[in-house]
């Protein structure tokens with residue numbers, strides 16, 4: 039028998055990250071990966087630098103310092119938290135632990151592409167739930183639940199559509215799941231959501247046996263480069279994930295930098311306030327320019343372009359790149375007619391809005 043990967047692996051379309059280079063442009067604005075324009079808190083940077091003294095030793099394997107800092111910050115039980123090398127890793131571990139070949143994993147169309155990758159990597163069957171005008175209808179998810187359903191990934195808010203599922207709808211979905219299925223609420227962008235009917239998922243995890251919430255330090259905390267995220271889990275799920283994760287999956291600098299980042303509430307709040315203000319400004323400017331942009335509760339907006347030569351998203355992308363404005367092309371999200379724009383610094387936002395206006399006027 040020849041050496042072949044497990045069924046599903048070769049069906050995976052490798053993850054396409056946001057680009058970071060715009061060749062030939064004098065000034066580059068990277069607005070393609072939803073990073074914070076403020077970067078990390080100076081307290082996180084100081085903790086990162088102080089970790090230098092410990093670089094020669096293995097970290098404590100379960101990221102205890104960080105789990106305890108997260109537990110104290112959010113009022114959670116530290117033994118139900120599992121940290122990962124980015125929330126990516128926690129989302130993957132869940133599939134590695136629970137999905138058997140042929141079992142089904144539900145997620146929305148136009149959702150974060152990792153869900154499909156980790157499903158196929160475990161020889162599972164991805165079930166994409168179509169959206170209605172890019173919004174996920176929970177009734178459509180429920181209609182696809184059956185005895186083969188093992189995981190349901192819901193990004194809340196969703197990337198790249200920037201829409202969200204209300205707390206009551208999330209509860210309705212949970213009620214419709216059999217106890218053998220796990221609801222995974224990927225609340226990567228939770229810090230940015232200010233809607234009253236939104237919940238990140240802590241309550242649901244605390245009061246049920248089959249819900250996990252994942253969170254990250256990459257966006258609102260400005261620590262994308264250090265790769266650290268976490269999941270809040272039922273106790274036996276946490277136990278399973280700890281068995282499967284690599285022994286020292288989160289590096290020692292990440293333990294300390296992320297714990298310190300939690301302590302700098304003023305820095306995080308500044309990033310959140312800035313985001314709320316400039317997100318609405320961007321939406322208004324882009325609409326004034328005559329383009330469709332959807333409402334957003336996150337730190338990015340989804341812009342639609344007409345499917346016409348010279349005016350398409352691909353044309354806009356080329357035009358913007360020549361000006362050093364890097365947005366996220368959305369073909370890999372099955373939205374080839376869209377570009378996703380991260381809310382950046384004031385300078386970057388103004389440059390992006392001006393370039394979009396020029397594109398519309400000159401195209």
Ligand SMILES: Cc1ncc(COP(=O)(O)O)c(C=O)c1O
Nearest residue numbers: 124125126150197226254256267
């Ligand atoms: C919805 C969603 N979930 C999870 C992630 C994973 O991020 P990280 O691994 O940096 O925590 C991302 C990254 O962009 C995302 O958009």
